[in-house]
Each structure stands twice: as structure tokens, then as C-alpha cells.
Amino acid sequence: MSDIEKLKHATYIIFHPFNGFYEMKYRGMGSFGIATTLFVLYGVMGILAFQYTGFIVKINPLFRMNSISIFITTLFPYLLFIIGNWSVVTLFDGKGSLLEIYMVICYSLIPLIVFNFVGLIFSNFIILEEIAILNFFLAIGNIWFYFIAFCGLCTIHEYTVVTNIKTLVITSAAVIIIIFLCMLYYTLIGNMVSFVSVLMKELLKRW
Amino acid sequence: MHRRIYGIAILLICLLIPGAPVWGKYTGEHNYIYDYWGSPNHSVAAFELYKVIDHKTMGSIALGSLDDVFCTEDSIYLVDTVSSRVHVLDDKLNLLKSIKVIRNQNHKIVVDDQTNQQLILKNPEGVFVQKESNELYIADTGGERIIVLDADGYYLKRIIKRPDNMIGTTVFRPSKIVVDPSNRMYVVVQSGSEGILELNEDGSFSRYFGVNKPKVNLIDYFWKNLASEEQKKKMKKTYAPSFNNVDIDHEGFIYSTTFDKAALNMVFRLNPKGKNILRETGYVQVKGDIHPVIENEFIDIAVNDFGVYAVLDKETGRIFIYNFDGDLINIFNEKGNMLGNVKEPTGIAWFNDYLIVSDKYLKCAFVFMPTRSGELALKGAEAYYRGEWEEAGRYYRKVIEMNSNYDIAYVGLGKNLLMQDQYKEAMYYLRLGNNQTYYSKAFNGYRNEILRKYFPLFFIGFLTLAFLIIKSEVAFHKREG
Structure with a gap:
């Protein structure tokens, strides 16, 4: 399977998600490289959107722009979902591996990237009254993304629609738990660090 | 070689000499303004100290405090609560008259028939001059009455005591007073929760005026919904926050302030129905500082002929100047020890383009004069208020040259350019x-x-595209058969 064929398969996936993801899973038509490129591209899109979205659509504080933090905050929800979904489906007889979930999400990002990019260009040529049209256009990309991602997850986990919805609901709960644990961990570490530093200060003042 | 070493040595020694700070003349000012993002930016001073009114101005009369200030076009009225006096100054800041004992038209001291005592002011807190009828209203707080004098002769015209038909629990201790063009009196009673007292021309009670909505706590609201009638009786009642000061603009609208922590708004422009119709279209809300270290407590408000109002903050001593739309023009002054700084500010008033701030602790009043940029900003605001766009645009352009942080000038200038169809510059x-x-x-x-200019190009492009699509369609169908 050459790289060019794999690239062609990416365009096939967005129009035929069930077939496409099936072939990705069982016939090795997917590529980790392409998936990661798309993922990074989506993060870059986040940065571009922050900087180049038209002034009429959104005023962003460019003077305190931090592209790295935008990159991370754009991609973080998706990573969180991937981990949350994987941790749920392992308990629910899902056949998909962590890598496969990752690739499904990344391939599904294609319409989102394309529509956001075109929308970004358009946003510089519209006036306030035409924002509704732009939002409609962006909504197409969003719905497309959700549809493909849903189909993809159904295919790789070999789920019915109902089971998939169930796992998605549980995934959202799992995501909340993950965030909670993260916060707990960081506050605890923070407390630990401050405790040790206070202790050191005390000791230094004694001797 | 040696020379080089000496050179380096001298350079190093020179580096040890501490730098000498250089202070310009008026660099003690801390003027600032909030931008679109709500962050405070330095601003060029809009006002600077012009003169001080203190015991030297008053001659032999001792000042106990200064609690309120009111100005007409040519005279300044200062209220001294502690020594129960109202001082009248002319526009050159010379003392014209100091009122304590009230006299009648024949220059005889007025004697009360019942108590057989002289009529003397008793801790007045507010003063107002009605231009149409040329009457001087003194809110004689300690005496629980309003004394009306002639504004030129200072003789007694009438005394307004607690109206017989007054209802509610508010005690009639008038603290601040304004009178509208049709002689209706609006009287503020400190910590009165029923609103501003509105009295008719003859001194009879009309109504309580002004809605001051309290903040609603969601948790309290929840428990109050659950509580039974008996439980509700035991709960703490939420009273409407009280107004603490008033002013009136040339259209007869009442401007008011409150420093009650429970209040939803802090500055009010009340319509005849008593609803707040203050315009707040600026970058930030009309509430003083955005993220205050010390919560602002507005103690007085002064509005001028073109809707520019200055509010005085008791806690920080700052003066916030807003235009009619609620855009910040400037924030200046502070509590401190430099000349012009306040300790316990009590009142503020516009004296034409000048601002006068009274201070209770320092027993003086400061007259602030607009600087060149402040004057331009005010003129711009006036022209804008009166609808003279061209002139406003010119003023704004000049202000920007002096103060590039004055963001509303950019908008004003942009709007002006837009009206002249200079789109590209307006966009900038x-x-x-x-x-x-x-x-x-x-x-x-x-x-x-742009579309009109390059219309042929767009049209040709569109035609070519349409032609190509049709051609390929035709070719496709031929091939398919």
C-alpha cells in the first residue's frame, strides 16, 4: 500500500465513512502519519483562526496571543475524548484500540479543517449582516465531522448505533472524571511542593 | 594597551555611579482610562489643579468643613456643615456672601413665631440654585427643613418643612436637593430606602422617585421561595439601596449615585417614571474601576450641559468622567498628600468647563482646569452630543495627536469619516x-x-467559469453517450 493510495483513501473516508473506516481497520488503508499530520494541521488551524479571523466576526486580543497555548487548548478536548472513549470501550467490548480511535478522530477532522479554513478566508470579506451565512457554512463542516466520527467509532468498535450512543454518554462522564482527577492531582502536587518549600525555608532559617 | 585598560576601568567606575532620576513638573498625575479589553492604560491628564479655595479665600470666616459644592454660570456655592454656613463665591473666587443667619427682605433677622428664636442654618448638607425663578434652595439637614432664599438678595422666600401628606418611613432630613425647571423638588435623604423624595412646588409631598434595584442572591431567592409566611417574617428583609446624591441636567433628567453595596447600578439617569435610562455603550460599564482593589463608593455626581458627567469616588478619591454615551473620558486624582489630592472628598460640580471638588477633611475645595487635551476631548464630546459631526471629527483628530490612548476618539473620527464616504480611512x-x-x-x-471598480473583471471571471462548467458537462455526457 503506497502512501499516495493511503492519501486517496483519506478523501474516500470522508464520503464513505463506513466502508472507509472498515478498510482502514482491516485492510491497513490508514496511516498513522497522515492522521497525525491532520491532527497537527487542526491545531495550526486553531492558531490561524485566532489570528486571521475577520475583525467583523471576532475581535481577538492579538497582543496577548500565545500560539502554543492555543494549539494545546484546541487539541486537548479531542485527546481527552480519545482517552475517555478508549477507557470506556475496553469495558464495553469495543474492538477498537487506542490507536484506531485516534485515527478515526483525526480522519474525521478533514471536513472541519477544510470548512474552517474556507470560512476563515470568507470571514475577512463579509459584513455583520452576513455572519449568519458564515455560521451556516461552518455548521455544515461541524455536522459532517460529528457524522463521520460517529460512523467511524461504530465501525471500529463493531457497535450498533444504540450501544455507540450509550458509550458516548458514558465517555462524557469519563471525561469529567479524568478532568477531576487531573485537578486533584495538580492541587495535591501543588500542596506537596509548597509543603516541602516551606519546610526548606524553616530549616534554612534555623541553620 | 595600558590606555585600553584605563579606559575600561574608568568605564566600570562610571557604571557604579547611580543614575539620577529626573522629575518633570506635572508627572505626579496618575491619569488613566480603560480600553476595549478593560485594561487600564495611561492617559494624558485631562484636568490639572488651577486654584484652591480654602480659609484664605474666606477671610475672617473659619471653615469647619466643606460638604457640598454647587455652581451656576457665575457663582460657586459651598456648604459647610460643621459651622452651618453656605458660602457664595463669584467667578473670580472672591467671597460674596456667607449665609448663616437668615434675613428677610428688609435685612432683619427672621424670628420664628413659635419658639421666638432666630432662624439659623443647622448643619446643612446640600444647596441648589433654580435658574428660572432665581431661588437658592438650602437643604437644612439638621433643621429638617428646606430653606428657600432669593439667589441675589439672599433674603428668605419660604421654608419647606415636612409635608403633612408625606407617607412612608423616611425621616424628613433633606441632605441633597435639586429642583427641576417646573419647580418640583427632588430631595435625597441619606439611607432612605424608599427613593428620592419628590415634592411639589408648594412643598407638598408628591411621591417617592427612582428605582434602585438591589442585587439578588440566588441562594437567598431559593430559600425565600421555600419559606413559609412565618419564616419569611423572621428573615432579614432586603431593602432597596438608597440614593446618596443627585444632580439634574439641562433636560430635567435626574442623575443620581448610590454607594450601597447591595445596589445593582451605581450611577443613574432617571426618567420621569423613575427608571434608570443611563446609556452604557462604552467599552466598560459605568461603575468606576473594573477590577478594583478598593471598591468604589460614589459620593457625588456632576453633569454638565452636554451630558458629560463626573462621578467622585469617596474611597480612592478618583474622579471618573464619562460622556453622554457612557464612554470614559478620563480618570484622575487620588487620595494623597500632594496639592490637589483629596483626603475625604464630599462634592463635585462643573463650573463651566472647570471642575470643583470639595474636601471635608482638608476644609478646602480644589478647582481643576481642563488641560489642552482635556479641553479638546470635552469640546469633541460637546460637538458630538449636539450632532455637529464635522466639528467633532476635527476635535477628535486633534485629541488623538495628544493622547493616543483615547480610544473613543478613534471611533468618533471613524464615524465622521464614514459619513463622508471615506471608507478606507474610516475602517482604519x-x-x-x-x-x-x-x-x-x-x-x-x-x-x-472595490466591486464596482473591478466589476468587468469579476463578470468575465464568472462567465469563463460558467462556460467551462457547461463545456465539461457537455463533454462528459457525450462520452457517456
Whole structure:
């Protein structure tokens, strides 16, 4: 399977998600490289959107722009979902591996990237009254993304629609738990660090 | 070689000499303004100290405090609560008259028939001059009455005591007073929760005026909904926050302030129905500092002929100047020890373009004069208020040259350019002022201009595209058969 064929398969996936993801899973038509490129591209899109979205659509504080933090905050929800979904489906007889979930999400990002990019260009040529049209256009990309991602997850986990919805609901709960644990961990570490530093200060003042 | 070593040595020694700070003359000022993002930016001083009114101005009369200040076009009225006096000054800041004992038209001291005592002011807190009828109203707080004098002869015209038909629990201790052109009196009673007292021309009670909505706590609301009638009786009642000061603009609208922590708004422009109709279209809300270290407590408000109002903060001593739309013009002054700084500010008033601030602790009043940039900003605001766009645009352009942080000038100038159909320049300024609505309008014009200019090009492009599509379709169908 050459790289060019794999690239062609990416365009096939967005129009035929069930077939496409099936072939990705069982016939090795997917590529980790392409998936990661798309993922990074989506993060870059986040940065571009922050900087180049038209002034009429959104005023962003460019003077305190931090592209790295935008990159991370754009991609973080998706990573969180991937981990949350994987941790749920392992308990629910899902056949998909962590890598496969990752690739499904990344391939599904294609319409989102394309529509956001075109929308970004358009946003510089519209006036306030035409924002509704732009939002409609962006909504197409969003719905497309959700549809493909849903189909993809159904295919790789070999789920019915109902089971998939169930796992998605549980995934959202799992995501909340993950965030909670993260916060707990960081506050605890923070407390630990401050405790040790206070202790050191005390000791230094004694001797 | 040696020379080089000496040179380096001298350089190193020179580095040890501490730098000498250089202080300019008026650099003690801390003027600032909030921008679109709500962050405070330095601003060029809009006002500077012009003169001080203190015991030297008053001659032999001792000042106990200064609690309120009111100005007409040519005279200044200062209220001294502690020594129960009202001082009248002319526009050159010379003392004209100091009122304590009230006299009648024949220059005889007025004697009360019942108590057989002289009529003397008793801790007055507010003063107002009605231009139409030329009457001086003194809110004689300690005496629980309003004394009306002639504004020129200072003789007694009438005394307004607690109206017989007054209802409610508010005690009639008038603290601040304004009178509208049709002689209705609006009287503020400190910590009265029923609103501003409105009295008719003859001194009879009309109504309580002004709605001051309290903040609603969601948890309290929840428990109050659950509670039974008996439980509700035991709960703490939420009273409407009280107004603490008033002013009136040339249209007869009442401006008011409150420093009650429970209040939803802090500055009010009340319509005849008593509803707050203050315009707040600025970058930030009309509430003083955005993220205050010390919560602002507005103690007085002064509004001028073109809707520019200054509010005085008791806690920090700052003066916030807003234009009619609620855009910040400048923030200046503070509590401190330098001349012009306040300790316990009590009142503020516009004296034409000058601002007068009274201070209770320092027993003086400061007269602030607009600087060149402040004057231009005020003139711009006036022209804008009166609808003279061209002139406003000219003033704004000059202000920007002096104060590039005065963001509303960019918007004003942009709007002006938009009206002249100079779209590209308008876009530039509106973008600097972060105004999306008007930027969109300017961009619309600009886009139409471009489309019209290159219309043939667009048209040809469109035709070519359509032709190519049709051609390929035809070719496709031929191939398919």
C-alpha cells in the first residue's frame, strides 16, 4: 500500500465513512502519519483562526496571543475524548484500540479543517449582516465531522448505533472524571511542593 | 594597551555611579482610562489643579468643613456643615456672601413665631440654585427643613418643612436637593430606602422617585421561595439601596449615585417614571474601576450641559468622567498628600468647563482646569452630543495627536469619516477603536467600491467559469453517450 493510495483513501473516508473506516481497520488503508499530520494541521488551524479571523466576526486580543497555548487548548478536548472513549470501550467490548480511535478522530477532522479554513478566508470579506451565512457554512463542516466520527467509532468498535450512543454518554462522564482527577492531582502536587518549600525555608532559617 | 585598560576601568567606575532620576513638573498625575479589553492604560491628564479655595479665600470666616459644592454660570456655592454656613463665591473666587443667619427682605433677622428664636442654618448638607425663578434652595439637614432664599438678595422666600401628606418611613432630613425647571423638588435623604423624595412646588409631598434595584442572591431567592409566611417574617428583609446624591441636567433628567453595596447600578439617569435610562455603550460599564482593589463608593455626581458627567469616588478619591454615551473620558486624582489630592472628598460640580471638588477633611475645595487635551476631548464630546459631526471629527483628530490612548476618539473620527464616504480611512480608525458595528458599515461601503471598480473583471471571471462548467458537462455526457 503506497502512501499516495493511503492519501486517496483519506478523501474516500470522508464520503464513505463506513466502508472507509472498515478498510482502514482491516485492510491497513490508514496511516498513522497522515492522521497525525491532520491532527497537527487542526491545531495550526486553531492558531490561524485566532489570528486571521475577520475583525467583523471576532475581535481577538492579538497582543496577548500565545500560539502554543492555543494549539494545546484546541487539541486537548479531542485527546481527552480519545482517552475517555478508549477507557470506556475496553469495558464495553469495543474492538477498537487506542490507536484506531485516534485515527478515526483525526480522519474525521478533514471536513472541519477544510470548512474552517474556507470560512476563515470568507470571514475577512463579509459584513455583520452576513455572519449568519458564515455560521451556516461552518455548521455544515461541524455536522459532517460529528457524522463521520460517529460512523467511524461504530465501525471500529463493531457497535450498533444504540450501544455507540450509550458509550458516548458514558465517555462524557469519563471525561469529567479524568478532568477531576487531573485537578486533584495538580492541587495535591501543588500542596506537596509548597509543603516541602516551606519546610526548606524553616530549616534554612534555623541553620 | 595600558590606555585600553584605563579606559575600561574608568568605564566600570562610571557604571557604579547611580543614575539620577529626573522629575518633570506635572508627572505626579496618575491619569488613566480603560480600553476595549478593560485594561487600564495611561492617559494624558485631562484636568490639572488651577486654584484652591480654602480659609484664605474666606477671610475672617473659619471653615469647619466643606460638604457640598454647587455652581451656576457665575457663582460657586459651598456648604459647610460643621459651622452651618453656605458660602457664595463669584467667578473670580472672591467671597460674596456667607449665609448663616437668615434675613428677610428688609435685612432683619427672621424670628420664628413659635419658639421666638432666630432662624439659623443647622448643619446643612446640600444647596441648589433654580435658574428660572432665581431661588437658592438650602437643604437644612439638621433643621429638617428646606430653606428657600432669593439667589441675589439672599433674603428668605419660604421654608419647606415636612409635608403633612408625606407617607412612608423616611425621616424628613433633606441632605441633597435639586429642583427641576417646573419647580418640583427632588430631595435625597441619606439611607432612605424608599427613593428620592419628590415634592411639589408648594412643598407638598408628591411621591417617592427612582428605582434602585438591589442585587439578588440566588441562594437567598431559593430559600425565600421555600419559606413559609412565618419564616419569611423572621428573615432579614432586603431593602432597596438608597440614593446618596443627585444632580439634574439641562433636560430635567435626574442623575443620581448610590454607594450601597447591595445596589445593582451605581450611577443613574432617571426618567420621569423613575427608571434608570443611563446609556452604557462604552467599552466598560459605568461603575468606576473594573477590577478594583478598593471598591468604589460614589459620593457625588456632576453633569454638565452636554451630558458629560463626573462621578467622585469617596474611597480612592478618583474622579471618573464619562460622556453622554457612557464612554470614559478620563480618570484622575487620588487620595494623597500632594496639592490637589483629596483626603475625604464630599462634592463635585462643573463650573463651566472647570471642575470643583470639595474636601471635608482638608476644609478646602480644589478647582481643576481642563488641560489642552482635556479641553479638546470635552469640546469633541460637546460637538458630538449636539450632532455637529464635522466639528467633532476635527476635535477628535486633534485629541488623538495628544493622547493616543483615547480610544473613543478613534471611533468618533471613524464615524465622521464614514459619513463622508471615506471608507478606507474610516475602517482604519474604527478598527483602532475596536468598533465592529461601524467597521462593518465602513467595510460594506469599501467592498462595494472595490466591486464596482473591478466589476468587468469579476463578470468575465464568472462567465469563463460558467462556460467551462457547461463545456465539461457537455463533454462528459457525450462520452457517456
